[in-house]
Amino acid sequence: MVKKIIMKRILVIHGPNLNLLGTREPGIYGTVTLSKINSALKKLSKTLRCHTSFLQTNHEGEIVDAIGKSKGKYDGIIINPAAFTHTSVAIRDAILAAGLPAIEVHLSNIHSREEFRHKSLISAAAQGVIMGFGPKSYELGLMALLDIIA
Amino acid sequence: MVKKIIMKRILVIHGPNLNLLGTREPGIYGTVTLSKINSALKKLSKTLRCHTSFLQTNHEGEIVDAIGKSKGKYDGIIINPAAFTHTSVAIRDAILAAGLPAIEVHLSNIHSREEFRHKSLISAAAQGVIMGFGPKSYELGLMALLDIIA
Amino acid sequence: MVKKIIMKRILVIHGPNLNLLGTREPGIYGTVTLSKINSALKKLSKTLRCHTSFLQTNHEGEIVDAIGKSKGKYDGIIINPAAFTHTSVAIRDAILAAGLPAIEVHLSNIHSREEFRHKSLISAAAQGVIMGFGPKSYELGLMALLDIIA
Amino acid sequence: MVKKIIMKRILVIHGPNLNLLGTREPGIYGTVTLSKINSALKKLSKTLRCHTSFLQTNHEGEIVDAIGKSKGKYDGIIINPAAFTHTSVAIRDAILAAGLPAIEVHLSNIHSREEFRHKSLISAAAQGVIMGFGPKSYELGLMALLDIIA
Amino acid sequence: MVKKIIMKRILVIHGPNLNLLGTREPGIYGTVTLSKINSALKKLSKTLRCHTSFLQTNHEGEIVDAIGKSKGKYDGIIINPAAFTHTSVAIRDAILAAGLPAIEVHLSNIHSREEFRHKSLISAAAQGVIMGFGPKSYELGLMALLDIIA
Amino acid sequence: MVKKIIMKRILVIHGPNLNLLGTREPGIYGTVTLSKINSALKKLSKTLRCHTSFLQTNHEGEIVDAIGKSKGKYDGIIINPAAFTHTSVAIRDAILAAGLPAIEVHLSNIHSREEFRHKSLISAAAQGVIMGFGPKSYELGLMALLDIIA
Amino acid sequence: MVKKIIMKRILVIHGPNLNLLGTREPGIYGTVTLSKINSALKKLSKTLRCHTSFLQTNHEGEIVDAIGKSKGKYDGIIINPAAFTHTSVAIRDAILAAGLPAIEVHLSNIHSREEFRHKSLISAAAQGVIMGFGPKSYELGLMALLDIIA
Amino acid sequence: MVKKIIMKRILVIHGPNLNLLGTREPGIYGTVTLSKINSALKKLSKTLRCHTSFLQTNHEGEIVDAIGKSKGKYDGIIINPAAFTHTSVAIRDAILAAGLPAIEVHLSNIHSREEFRHKSLISAAAQGVIMGFGPKSYELGLMALLDIIA
Amino acid sequence: MVKKIIMKRILVIHGPNLNLLGTREPGIYGTVTLSKINSALKKLSKTLRCHTSFLQTNHEGEIVDAIGKSKGKYDGIIINPAAFTHTSVAIRDAILAAGLPAIEVHLSNIHSREEFRHKSLISAAAQGVIMGFGPKSYELGLMALLDIIA
Amino acid sequence: MVKKIIMKRILVIHGPNLNLLGTREPGIYGTVTLSKINSALKKLSKTLRCHTSFLQTNHEGEIVDAIGKSKGKYDGIIINPAAFTHTSVAIRDAILAAGLPAIEVHLSNIHSREEFRHKSLISAAAQGVIMGFGPKSYELGLMALLDIIA
């Protein structure tokens, strides 16, 4: 009981097109589905004794809404902004506004891809960045985030 | 009565993360909440004998929707595009399509901030721009807009 | 009957502000309304013996949603990304993820307009591009798409 | 007889290296030869009741000469400027000088190729642009052009 | 009497070529003369109970001189830097050196004009910016400035 | 008498450092002094039956002043903006405001010099540009200007 | 007789599309035809006691050929490179190789046109540049050239 | 015994100035010393049953040497290139040549620092990137690397 | 006899203005004439037992023509594109289309010259590049080419 | 007497806003006033047996005037161009025209400030540059200048 009260609450945000994981360009993104990634994170949360909630959306506005409401409800954010990485000032501002520690994660290494994917608008607002490890990027992000919050 | 009929109708649009005003990075955005800004504008509308409606949303699409429907319903628009200032061609196009006079306002002076915030995609579609006066930017915008419409 | 079964299904996507066609800056976009364009496409579909569905939205996320669900439901996509042409990596990624042939169309010739409209983020993900023929751009796109699918 | 008089006359211009089609980098340009493309266009011209003339040359000056003499002799131009797309202001100026509607076509989608091929000097002078459909690009161009002239 | 003592003193600076207002490119700058603008500002000053002084000069050095001497003599500055907007680091530095609140105003919306006019060297040193409202820009600037000083 | 009345009046403006001609970097600017250039122009004026006035100044503001007062007093302007060629938006605006035909002249060919001298802010406001002929540039400018005015 | 021997021989080169003068975009290039320009130059040559030869071609190579053979045959070159102004390093090199004085002329002021026309590859190889005076640009060029040769 | 044989061997490389950790700009890099970081990694290696070797050097060449000899001696590399992140093509090439999985780590988030630190020449050659977690970045890197090797 | 049959056939292409070698800017290009270069190459061909053909032209189109016809007639190409190095996409495409090994050679070191000469459009299509050795560049190119073909 | 004749005469120029030293942004420029700097220089001049004259002005033209008249009157120049560092080609040209050795000095290190202050238009015309030592920069400049003149 007492434990539950002090369990950290983490919001995991998956950006646009990540709902298609597993079938989407598997050469780049791998064959693991999003629900498998979430299950693995759930399992790791148990081990690390934290609580994770998930949001996948293709709507920038819903991500901004969610981050805007996160203060007080969550202790930290893990976000894979996907395509919004390169185009969304609104998400950057939302993270700064929320004031919660946020970790930016990517399945692929964005620096081995097209030039326009090398620049992230989100990174400067995030606590740290982890990329290139496939689904493992999220798990490392969770460990890193709990370490920061602790 | 007769007066009511000729009262100008103004649509005030607040862009992403402005719902968080008051708590969001107060060093940049101040401590006044959005509802306080709206109340002050309401009050000023009475003095200036116009009608103001308000929209705050984190969804670019909803702003485009609202501007798209504004023709005939409103006589002018005051918009603080916030983060969309730097990324939304859709809002720029919506303003051009609506053909109503629009005033772009900002609480902060975007030229004293990060380089990427210096460029506005909206300005060229707006009648005029007012920035750097905190909530007062909106009030000046309202006076300017009524002056243009008159 | 048997024919119906093999009729190709095409998703036609109209981006932001295209709902305003006919009244929106007629010097650039002409006076034909969107419903007239859709009717003409419907009529052409009959001739070409395919089935067309339509989506107009000002929300980038809804376009990404629709493309994400298109695999299996459609055989190809015609998209006029409008303002999102220049700002949406998410739509580009959605097209790549869907793996369906997609044709990018524009009513106007974007190269005769402002500098920032010359660059399309979508083109590299599309099979082909058709622009500058007004509503006819869509019809040519439909013919081209059926040719690719066949 | 009377029909012949009103048949539209179209000049089709093939730029440098297009004489090598069929053997030239077939991964990009396909295996169809230029004479096959011209035959198909001839055939389509009959259906559409117009007259097409053809020019293939590796000399920028010959293209400029031909366009310069086109006024009065032709009703419209279809041009695949090939390599000159990215380097010829003279062809751009020739099109503007001729004052005839011109359609720019490309076999491949130039936006999926090297960065320096993304920019066309010709597009702003053309009525419209069609690219990415192989030989079909020319046929769509012919249909579009007749539609404009009509 | 007592009131006079606490009346705010405002320095209004008009940059190069603004002496020609009324005859200079009226399509961009309107037909109101500078003396009319000053009279209107004088009148508004009475209403707002402040004192305004005026300087028009085509010499950058005289503007720098005036700002350099403004501390102690004035409570705030309204400046339309005109052509110096884009070229004068000296005026920017003068404003920073004076330490008085300064408002940058423009008659036209500089973002609807040539590319080189979009960048202001002055904005980052100003408290706020108002542009696009013709002579009204000054009046809004005066109201904004008094609000800041108060 | 009657002739005098219709003699065109031309204002010749020499920009900064041109007072030093003859001794200043003779490898670039030659050994002819400014007074010799003016004498030659005076002589040519007689032949061409026009009246020339001269201004040499190192002060941008004085050039702007002079151009601002030129309307009605002069029929055209010849200006060698020297160093201000590359830095003065104020002179550009003054020429546009005056509405008189203006010819930009340079002693040297600015395109054979340092990169930063290749770009002129003045050219777009001038009727024409003549450079590279030493003092002869002015004489050609006078002939060209009278031709335009006539 | 003796005079003939010392008459200077000038090669006048007209670049691409200048054969269309008079009908080509008269708003920019005026209504005077190329043969009228040449006649006027012929007439002026008589007055100035020099001999002028003319070449108009749309082929860059022919211009390079002509300049390559000019040494010994001519005393100077007047060239309106037209579209090649912005794209031809070969003409630039030809002028440098020939070692004859060359004057670059333009009918229009290229700095009042599209951005890409502001940069001349030819200017740095020319003795001087004259632009913006319509057909008069050539006549001034001839006078300047003879002055240099003398 | 048998275990030892299959223990993964990891080379940890610390780039220039990292020997000064603890005293060097603690606001950015924290107060933990490099030997503390190495001890913590040693300890974690035991838990994860791998072997870690360490190299700190201010010499780019020694890093290239070490990576060049790593093939066969190590199973993977963790590298904090520090200042070389932005300047060393040689280290990038060394990683590509070695063909071992390499993880780039940074103590600070390089995207929250000076513009020139945002670009990494190393990232495209690395398997993944982890930054912003202080000494924890290394530990996450070790876990990620073992996961990749496994 | 039998030997002749297997002698490699090499096409040597000299770009624009190279016909002027010997007299053209000897400080940069030396005093050797083109025919001397060709003779030396002929002589070397005998030693190396290959056959060389020569083309010098100032017409980009003739180079493209020649390369287009080279397949089957030649085993390799040596090209000094001269001024076309920096402007011809058509020659680049011709080399790619021909599919023969091609060596780009330059008499001078283009990197010690003007900035705009540093970038070659041809290099990426060539097998290799040799520059800076005067006429010797061609001879080295011939040796290199035969080595590749062998 | 004899000494006077050979005493070097140095002109010290202080650019815009330097009259405000001591009160102007003391965090950047320190608290020493300009008259104190001049006194210290005077004192040092005595030690070094040279004569120093001083000019402070906010007018670019006055600096150009002064440098233009310096030849013969002075043996060298020390200039702190302040804001004109980044905008004045006229001062650069004046220094080149005067032909006297000139030393550029700055109180602050311009490379630790805003990006636009990193580039000096004056440096290339100066003999040397000294910055970052507060008032000491002038003294070092005087020593350096006398060393050069000697």
Place this chain on the structure above:
Amino acid sequence: MVKKIIMKRILVIHGPNLNLLGTREPGIYGTVTLSKINSALKKLSKTLRCHTSFLQTNHEGEIVDAIGKSKGKYDGIIINPAAFTHTSVAIRDAILAAGLPAIEVHLSNIHSREEFRHKSLISAAAQGVIMGFGPKSYELGLMALLDIIA
């Protein structure tokens, strides 16, 4: 004795190729050898009562090593980074890490040389910069440094 204890210790670092001074491009770097420069500095140190140590190396790493160990051993650094000026972030970081006052000196004025030499990566980390005075640059640097330390 007591004096010795309070004598300031200065580390003088000479970057790559400076060992070749005297013979290396004397037109740019003069004919004085490095040992002469060091002797002169030694002599000046005596006068100024400080102690100077010298390091010349072509290895970036050795400079970083030396600066890393300088804290406590030295009171300040004079560095001529030579070629490393434009390429070494490691030296910049080393100076920041050491926390000692450092003066950047150059023999030549880097702004009168090639474009790529105008940008220094070191300057922002240095206290001040002195360039263009040949060996005297070091002596001025020593005086400046002692002034700062004092």
Place this chain on the structure above:
Amino acid sequence: MVKKIIMKRILVIHGPNLNLLGTREPGIYGTVTLSKINSALKKLSKTLRCHTSFLQTNHEGEIVDAIGKSKGKYDGIIINPAAFTHTSVAIRDAILAAGLPAIEVHLSNIHSREEFRHKSLISAAAQGVIMGFGPKSYELGLMALLDIIA
């Protein structure tokens, strides 16, 4: 004997990672080892009657050292700067300082690789450049170099 005395001495420098040749990315660099390349060069040296010494190092400083000592010891340099091609101003300066003819060679054609590899900092200091011929690049370099020295 006498011959030995006049044998030219050549220093061959192999830059970073070239020690790994044969195993390093064979798709780009081939399968020949460095020792094989050196043997082949040794053999060729005998034929050409010159003496070659070899240096391979991953340390930029050692290359600078070696070039610095080369004057008098060697008659010319062949250098494959590898990764240092794009980052080392120090090697560029060393070559300029040594004053020996130097040939830059590359195994691969750097223009067919990543964008950042297209720019060489070394080329402008080299006599000539040879690239794209694998190990043969060195042999051609040796022939070219001896030709220059002779």
